[in-house]
Amino acid sequence: MPIVTIDLLEGRTVQQKRELAEKITAIISEVAEVKPEVVWIKINEMKKENFSTGGTLKIDV
Amino acid sequence: MPIVTIDLLEGRTVQQKRELAEKITAIISEVAEVKPEVVWIKINEMKKENFSTGGTLKIDV
Amino acid sequence: MPIVTIDLLEGRTVQQKRELAEKITAIISEVAEVKPEVVWIKINEMKKENFSTGGTLKIDV
Amino acid sequence: MPIVTIDLLEGRTVQQKRELAEKITAIISEVAEVKPEVVWIKINEMKKENFSTGGTLKIDV
Amino acid sequence: MPIVTIDLLEGRTVQQKRELAEKITAIISEVAEVKPEVVWIKINEMKKENFSTGGTLKIDV
Amino acid sequence: MPIVTIDLLEGRTVQQKRELAEKITAIISEVAEVKPEVVWIKINEMKKENFSTGGTLKIDV
Numbered sequence: 001m002p003i004v005t006i007d008l009l010e011g012r013t014v015q016q017k018r019e020l021a022e023k024i025t026a027i028i029s030e031v032a033e034v035k036p037e038v039v040w041i042k043i044n045e046m047k048k049e050n051f052s053t054g055g056t057l058k059i060d061v
Numbered sequence: 062m063p064i065v066t067i068d069l070l071e072g073r074t075v076q077q078k079r080e081l082a083e084k085i086t087a088i089i090s091e092v093a094e095v096k097p098e099v100v101w102i103k104i105n106e107m108k109k110e111n112f113s114t115g116g117t118l119k120i121d122v
Numbered sequence: 123m124p125i126v127t128i129d130l131l132e133g134r135t136v137q138q139k140r141e142l143a144e145k146i147t148a149i150i151s152e153v154a155e156v157k158p159e160v161v162w163i164k165i166n167e168m169k170k171e172n173f174s175t176g177g178t179l180k181i182d183v
Numbered sequence: 184m185p186i187v188t189i190d191l192l193e194g195r196t197v198q199q200k201r202e203l204a205e206k207i208t209a210i211i212s213e214v215a216e217v218k219p220e221v222v223w224i225k226i227n228e229m230k231k232e233n234f235s236t237g238g239t240l241k242i243d244v
Numbered sequence: 245m246p247i248v249t250i251d252l253l254e255g256r257t258v259q260q261k262r263e264l265a266e267k268i269t270a271i272i273s274e275v276a277e278v279k280p281e282v283v284w285i286k287i288n289e290m291k292k293e294n295f296s297t298g299g300t301l302k303i304d305v
Numbered sequence: 306m307p308i309v310t311i312d313l314l315e316g317r318t319v320q321q322k323r324e325l326a327e328k329i330t331a332i333i334s335e336v337a338e339v340k341p342e343v344v345w346i347k348i349n350e351m352k353k354e355n356f357s358t359g360g361t362l363k364i365d366v
Contacts, residue, residue, distance in 0.1 A: 025116035043111040050226040055208035086238035104233040147299035165294040172348040177330035191307040269360035287355040
Protein backbone atom coordinates (compact mmCIF):
# COMPACT_ATOMS: atom_id res chain seq x y z
CA MET A 1 0.00 0.00 0.00
CA PRO A 2 2.59 2.57 -1.00
CA ILE A 3 1.74 6.25 -0.64
CA VAL A 4 3.91 8.56 -2.70
CA THR A 5 4.07 12.29 -2.03
CA ILE A 6 5.73 14.54 -4.60
CA ASP A 7 6.55 18.07 -3.44
CA LEU A 8 7.52 20.32 -6.34
CA LEU A 9 7.36 23.91 -7.49
CA GLU A 10 4.08 24.88 -9.12
CA GLY A 11 3.85 25.22 -12.86
CA ARG A 12 3.53 21.68 -14.22
CA THR A 13 0.70 20.98 -16.65
CA VAL A 14 -2.01 18.40 -16.05
CA GLN A 15 -0.40 16.36 -18.80
CA GLN A 16 2.91 16.27 -16.92
CA LYS A 17 1.12 15.25 -13.72
CA ARG A 18 -0.73 12.54 -15.62
CA GLU A 19 2.54 11.17 -16.91
CA LEU A 20 4.16 11.28 -13.46
CA ALA A 21 1.21 9.40 -11.95
CA GLU A 22 1.20 6.72 -14.64
CA LYS A 23 4.91 6.06 -14.78
CA ILE A 24 5.66 6.22 -11.07
CA THR A 25 2.76 3.89 -10.33
CA ALA A 26 4.09 1.39 -12.88
CA ILE A 27 7.59 1.42 -11.37
CA ILE A 28 6.46 1.08 -7.78
CA SER A 29 4.07 -1.69 -8.68
CA GLU A 30 6.85 -3.57 -10.43
CA VAL A 31 9.70 -3.00 -7.98
CA ALA A 32 7.77 -3.21 -4.71
CA GLU A 33 5.58 -6.06 -6.02
CA VAL A 34 2.19 -4.58 -5.30
CA LYS A 35 -0.89 -4.12 -7.49
CA PRO A 36 -1.10 -0.71 -9.22
CA GLU A 37 -4.48 -0.05 -7.51
CA VAL A 38 -2.83 0.24 -4.12
CA VAL A 39 -0.31 2.85 -5.22
CA TRP A 40 -1.64 6.28 -4.22
CA ILE A 41 0.13 9.45 -5.31
CA LYS A 42 -0.26 12.97 -3.94
CA ILE A 43 1.25 15.95 -5.75
CA ASN A 44 1.95 18.95 -3.55
CA GLU A 45 2.67 22.13 -5.49
CA MET A 46 4.64 24.86 -3.78
CA LYS A 47 4.83 28.56 -4.59
CA LYS A 48 8.34 29.95 -5.18
CA GLU A 49 8.07 32.02 -2.02
CA ASN A 50 7.51 28.84 -0.02
CA PHE A 51 10.60 26.88 -0.95
CA SER A 52 14.21 27.55 -0.06
CA THR A 53 17.55 25.89 -0.69
CA GLY A 54 20.74 27.14 0.91
CA GLY A 55 18.77 29.74 2.82
CA THR A 56 17.40 31.51 -0.29
CA LEU A 57 13.74 31.43 -1.30
CA LYS A 58 13.19 30.38 -4.93
CA ILE A 59 11.42 33.72 -5.51
CA ASP A 60 14.75 35.45 -4.90
CA VAL A 61 16.89 33.34 -7.20
CA MET B 62 1.05 15.53 21.73
CA PRO B 63 -0.57 13.87 18.74
CA ILE B 64 -0.50 15.67 15.40
CA VAL B 65 -3.08 14.43 12.92
CA THR B 66 -2.83 15.24 9.22
CA ILE B 67 -5.84 14.55 7.00
CA ASP B 68 -5.19 14.61 3.25
CA LEU B 69 -8.41 14.61 1.26
CA LEU B 70 -9.90 15.88 -1.98
CA GLU B 71 -11.15 19.45 -1.81
CA GLY B 72 -14.85 20.16 -1.55
CA ARG B 73 -15.76 19.65 2.10
CA THR B 74 -17.68 22.41 3.86
CA VAL B 75 -16.44 24.21 6.94
CA GLN B 76 -19.16 22.39 8.84
CA GLN B 77 -17.76 19.01 7.80
CA LYS B 78 -14.26 20.10 8.80
CA ARG B 79 -15.57 21.34 12.15
CA GLU B 80 -17.15 17.94 12.77
CA LEU B 81 -14.00 16.08 11.75
CA ALA B 82 -11.90 18.22 14.12
CA GLU B 83 -14.27 17.77 17.05
CA LYS B 84 -14.85 14.03 16.73
CA ILE B 85 -11.32 12.98 15.87
CA THR B 86 -9.93 15.02 18.75
CA ALA B 87 -12.37 13.32 21.14
CA ILE B 88 -11.36 9.84 19.99
CA ILE B 89 -7.64 10.45 20.11
CA SER B 90 -7.89 12.07 23.50
CA GLU B 91 -9.81 9.05 24.81
CA VAL B 92 -7.84 6.24 23.18
CA ALA B 93 -4.33 7.70 23.43
CA GLU B 94 -5.03 9.13 26.89
CA VAL B 95 -4.00 12.71 26.28
CA LYS B 96 -5.78 16.00 26.94
CA PRO B 97 -7.82 17.34 24.00
CA GLU B 98 -5.75 20.57 24.00
CA VAL B 99 -2.65 18.72 22.83
CA VAL B 100 -4.38 17.15 19.83
CA TRP B 101 -3.57 19.26 16.78
CA ILE B 102 -5.22 18.56 13.42
CA LYS B 103 -4.19 19.77 9.97
CA ILE B 104 -6.49 19.34 6.99
CA ASN B 105 -4.74 19.27 3.63
CA GLU B 106 -7.09 19.66 0.68
CA MET B 107 -5.98 18.35 -2.69
CA LYS B 108 -7.18 19.29 -6.16
CA LYS B 109 -8.38 16.39 -8.31
CA GLU B 110 -5.46 16.89 -10.68
CA ASN B 111 -3.07 16.33 -7.76
CA PHE B 112 -4.22 12.92 -6.55
CA SER B 113 -3.91 9.56 -8.27
CA THR B 114 -4.81 5.99 -7.47
CA GLY B 115 -3.81 3.11 -9.73
CA GLY B 116 -1.92 5.53 -11.96
CA THR B 117 -4.97 7.66 -12.84
CA LEU B 118 -5.47 11.23 -11.69
CA LYS B 119 -8.86 11.84 -10.04
CA ILE B 120 -9.54 14.52 -12.68
CA ASP B 121 -9.59 11.75 -15.30
CA VAL B 122 -11.94 9.35 -13.53
CA MET C 123 -9.55 8.84 -0.60
CA PRO C 124 -8.54 10.33 2.74
CA ILE C 125 -5.07 9.59 4.08
CA VAL C 126 -4.70 10.16 7.80
CA THR C 127 -1.28 10.44 9.43
CA ILE C 128 -1.06 10.31 13.22
CA ASP C 129 2.25 11.43 14.74
CA LEU C 130 2.49 10.54 18.42
CA LEU C 131 4.99 9.57 21.08
CA GLU C 132 5.84 5.88 21.13
CA GLY C 133 4.38 3.63 23.78
CA ARG C 134 0.85 2.82 22.65
CA THR C 135 -0.20 -0.82 22.57
CA VAL C 136 -1.37 -2.62 19.47
CA GLN C 137 -4.83 -2.64 21.02
CA GLN C 138 -4.83 1.16 21.28
CA LYS C 139 -3.69 1.45 17.66
CA ARG C 140 -6.41 -0.97 16.60
CA GLU C 141 -9.01 1.15 18.32
CA LEU C 142 -7.67 4.37 16.79
CA ALA C 143 -7.77 2.84 13.31
CA GLU C 144 -11.31 1.51 13.71
CA LYS C 145 -12.88 4.60 15.24
CA ILE C 146 -11.14 7.23 13.13
CA THR C 147 -12.01 5.33 9.95
CA ALA C 148 -15.67 5.22 11.00
CA ILE C 149 -15.81 8.97 11.66
CA ILE C 150 -14.06 9.99 8.46
CA SER C 151 -16.21 7.64 6.42
CA GLU C 152 -19.35 9.14 7.95
CA VAL C 153 -18.41 12.84 7.96
CA ALA C 154 -16.51 12.99 4.65
CA GLU C 155 -18.96 10.60 2.97
CA VAL C 156 -16.52 8.06 1.63
CA LYS C 157 -16.40 4.27 1.89
CA PRO C 158 -14.32 2.95 4.82
CA GLU C 159 -12.10 1.01 2.39
CA VAL C 160 -10.62 4.23 1.00
CA VAL C 161 -9.62 5.58 4.41
CA TRP C 162 -5.93 4.82 4.93
CA ILE C 163 -4.25 5.51 8.25
CA LYS C 164 -0.52 5.74 9.02
CA ILE C 165 0.71 5.84 12.61
CA ASN C 166 4.11 7.46 13.06
CA GLU C 167 5.65 6.83 16.49
CA MET C 168 8.26 9.26 17.74
CA LYS C 169 10.93 8.75 20.39
CA LYS C 170 10.93 11.28 23.22
CA GLU C 171 14.25 12.65 22.06
CA ASN C 172 12.69 13.46 18.69
CA PHE C 173 9.80 15.66 19.75
CA SER C 174 9.89 19.13 21.25
CA THR C 175 7.34 21.69 22.40
CA GLY C 176 8.35 25.16 23.50
CA GLY C 177 11.97 24.39 22.65
CA THR C 178 12.28 21.44 25.08
CA LEU C 179 12.66 17.82 23.98
CA LYS C 180 10.18 15.45 25.64
CA ILE C 181 13.13 13.46 26.99
CA ASP C 182 14.06 16.50 29.12
CA VAL C 183 10.62 17.15 30.61
CA MET D 184 20.65 16.58 3.59
CA PRO D 185 18.10 17.96 6.01
CA ILE D 186 14.61 18.73 4.77
CA VAL D 187 12.64 21.11 6.96
CA THR D 188 8.89 21.49 6.64
CA ILE D 189 7.19 24.38 8.40
CA ASP D 190 3.40 24.18 8.69
CA LEU D 191 1.88 27.46 9.82
CA LEU D 192 -1.24 29.58 9.45
CA GLU D 193 -1.27 31.76 6.34
CA GLY D 194 -0.59 35.45 6.61
CA ARG D 195 3.19 35.81 6.83
CA THR D 196 4.89 38.22 4.46
CA VAL D 197 7.54 37.23 1.98
CA GLN D 198 10.02 39.12 4.16
CA GLN D 199 9.13 36.94 7.16
CA LYS D 200 9.53 33.80 5.05
CA ARG D 201 12.87 35.05 3.77
CA GLU D 202 14.07 35.56 7.32
CA LEU D 203 12.83 32.12 8.42
CA ALA D 204 14.65 30.46 5.51
CA GLU D 205 17.90 32.30 6.15
CA LYS D 206 18.06 31.86 9.90
CA ILE D 207 16.84 28.27 10.09
CA THR D 208 19.28 27.23 7.38
CA ALA D 209 22.14 28.83 9.31
CA ILE D 210 21.23 27.02 12.52
CA ILE D 211 20.77 23.63 10.94
CA SER D 212 23.98 23.97 9.00
CA GLU D 213 25.85 24.83 12.19
CA VAL D 214 24.27 22.34 14.59
CA ALA D 215 23.89 19.36 12.24
CA GLU D 216 27.24 20.07 10.58
CA VAL D 217 26.12 20.14 6.97
CA LYS D 218 26.66 22.70 4.20
CA PRO D 219 23.91 25.31 3.87
CA GLU D 220 23.28 24.23 0.25
CA VAL D 221 21.90 20.88 1.37
CA VAL D 222 19.34 22.39 3.74
CA TRP D 223 15.99 22.52 1.94
CA ILE D 224 13.00 24.25 3.52
CA LYS D 225 9.32 23.96 2.57
CA ILE D 226 6.75 26.35 4.01
CA ASN D 227 3.21 25.01 4.07
CA GLU D 228 0.59 27.68 4.74
CA MET D 229 -2.74 26.59 6.16
CA LYS D 230 -6.09 28.37 6.07
CA LYS D 231 -7.73 28.94 9.45
CA GLU D 232 -10.51 26.53 8.54
CA ASN D 233 -7.91 23.79 8.04
CA PHE D 234 -6.22 23.81 11.43
CA SER D 235 -7.60 22.77 14.79
CA THR D 236 -6.30 22.55 18.32
CA GLY D 237 -8.35 21.03 21.12
CA GLY D 238 -11.08 20.14 18.64
CA THR D 239 -11.75 23.73 17.53
CA LEU D 240 -10.92 25.09 14.08
CA LYS D 241 -8.88 28.33 14.16
CA ILE D 242 -11.66 29.98 12.14
CA ASP D 243 -13.95 29.52 15.17
CA VAL D 244 -11.61 30.92 17.80
CA MET E 245 13.69 20.62 -6.63
CA PRO E 246 11.25 17.75 -6.23
CA ILE E 247 11.12 15.87 -2.94
CA VAL E 248 9.55 12.44 -3.14
CA THR E 249 8.38 10.59 -0.03
CA ILE E 250 7.49 6.92 -0.33
CA ASP E 251 5.57 5.41 2.60
CA LEU E 252 5.42 1.65 2.40
CA LEU E 253 5.31 -1.43 4.60
CA GLU E 254 8.70 -2.60 5.82
CA GLY E 255 10.35 -5.60 4.24
CA ARG E 256 11.92 -4.36 1.02
CA THR E 257 15.56 -5.19 0.37
CA VAL E 258 18.25 -2.59 -0.17
CA GLN E 259 18.34 -3.72 -3.80
CA GLN E 260 14.63 -2.91 -4.22
CA LYS E 261 15.14 0.50 -2.62
CA ARG E 262 18.12 1.14 -4.90
CA GLU E 263 15.99 0.35 -7.93
CA LEU E 264 13.13 2.56 -6.72
CA ALA E 265 15.52 5.48 -6.17
CA GLU E 266 17.17 5.10 -9.58
CA LYS E 267 14.04 4.66 -11.65
CA ILE E 268 11.84 7.22 -9.92
CA THR E 269 14.61 9.82 -10.14
CA ALA E 270 14.94 9.18 -13.87
CA ILE E 271 11.22 9.61 -14.48
CA ILE E 272 10.84 12.75 -12.44
CA SER E 273 13.91 14.28 -14.02
CA GLU E 274 12.50 13.56 -17.48
CA VAL E 275 8.85 14.49 -16.92
CA ALA E 276 9.30 17.48 -14.62
CA GLU E 277 12.35 18.69 -16.57
CA VAL E 278 14.80 19.01 -13.70
CA LYS E 279 18.33 17.69 -13.24
CA PRO E 280 18.54 14.31 -11.46
CA GLU E 281 20.72 15.86 -8.71
CA VAL E 282 17.82 17.93 -7.41
CA VAL E 283 15.49 14.94 -7.04
CA TRP E 284 15.58 13.85 -3.40
CA ILE E 285 13.79 10.67 -2.27
CA LYS E 286 12.87 9.61 1.25
CA ILE E 287 11.67 6.08 1.96
CA ASN E 288 9.55 5.73 5.08
CA GLU E 289 9.04 2.13 6.18
CA MET E 290 6.02 1.32 8.32
CA LYS E 291 5.45 -1.63 10.65
CA LYS E 292 2.29 -3.63 9.98
CA GLU E 293 0.84 -2.50 13.27
CA ASN E 294 1.16 1.11 12.11
CA PHE E 295 -0.83 1.00 8.90
CA SER E 296 -4.54 0.52 8.41
CA THR E 297 -6.93 0.41 5.47
CA GLY E 298 -10.67 0.20 5.95
CA GLY E 299 -10.21 0.41 9.72
CA THR E 300 -8.08 -2.74 9.99
CA LEU E 301 -4.40 -2.75 10.90
CA LYS E 302 -2.22 -4.72 8.46
CA ILE E 303 -1.09 -6.87 11.40
CA ASP E 304 -4.66 -8.17 11.68
CA VAL E 305 -5.20 -9.03 8.02
CA MET F 306 0.81 27.15 15.87
CA PRO F 307 3.79 26.25 13.74
CA ILE F 308 4.73 22.60 13.34
CA VAL F 309 8.27 21.99 12.17
CA THR F 310 9.39 18.65 10.77
CA ILE F 311 13.10 18.00 10.32
CA ASP F 312 14.03 15.00 8.18
CA LEU F 313 17.71 14.15 8.44
CA LEU F 314 20.10 11.22 8.35
CA GLU F 315 20.43 9.38 11.64
CA GLY F 316 23.47 9.88 13.79
CA ARG F 317 22.92 13.13 15.64
CA THR F 318 23.38 13.13 19.41
CA VAL F 319 20.68 14.07 21.88
CA GLN F 320 22.69 17.22 22.58
CA GLN F 321 22.53 18.24 18.92
CA LYS F 322 18.78 17.60 18.85
CA ARG F 323 18.37 19.64 22.03
CA GLU F 324 20.19 22.54 20.44
CA LEU F 325 18.17 22.30 17.23
CA ALA F 326 14.91 22.33 19.20
CA GLU F 327 15.93 25.31 21.33
CA LYS F 328 17.33 27.51 18.59
CA ILE F 329 14.73 26.80 15.92
CA THR F 330 11.93 27.43 18.40
CA ALA F 331 13.47 30.78 19.32
CA ILE F 332 13.75 31.89 15.69
CA ILE F 333 10.25 30.83 14.71
CA SER F 334 8.79 32.45 17.79
CA GLU F 335 10.57 35.69 16.95
CA VAL F 336 10.03 35.82 13.19
CA ALA F 337 6.51 34.39 13.01
CA GLU F 338 5.45 36.26 16.15
CA VAL F 339 4.07 33.35 18.14
CA LYS F 340 4.71 32.17 21.69
CA PRO F 341 7.46 29.51 21.99
CA GLU F 342 4.95 27.10 23.60
CA VAL F 343 3.04 26.73 20.34
CA VAL F 344 6.10 25.79 18.31
CA TRP F 345 6.19 22.00 18.00
CA ILE F 346 9.15 20.24 16.42
CA LYS F 347 9.39 16.68 15.12
CA ILE F 348 12.73 15.14 14.20
CA ASN F 349 12.55 12.30 11.71
CA GLU F 350 15.76 10.30 11.45
CA MET F 351 16.38 8.34 8.27
CA LYS F 352 18.66 5.39 7.68
CA LYS F 353 21.21 5.81 4.87
CA GLU F 354 19.47 3.13 2.85
CA ASN F 355 16.27 5.18 2.96
CA PHE F 356 17.47 8.44 1.47
CA SER F 357 18.57 9.17 -2.07
CA THR F 358 19.77 12.21 -4.01
CA GLY F 359 20.36 12.08 -7.74
CA GLY F 360 19.11 8.51 -7.84
CA THR F 361 21.76 7.13 -5.45
CA LEU F 362 21.02 5.88 -1.94
CA LYS F 363 23.25 7.42 0.74
CA ILE F 364 24.38 3.91 1.67
CA ASP F 365 26.03 3.67 -1.75
CA VAL F 366 27.91 6.98 -1.68
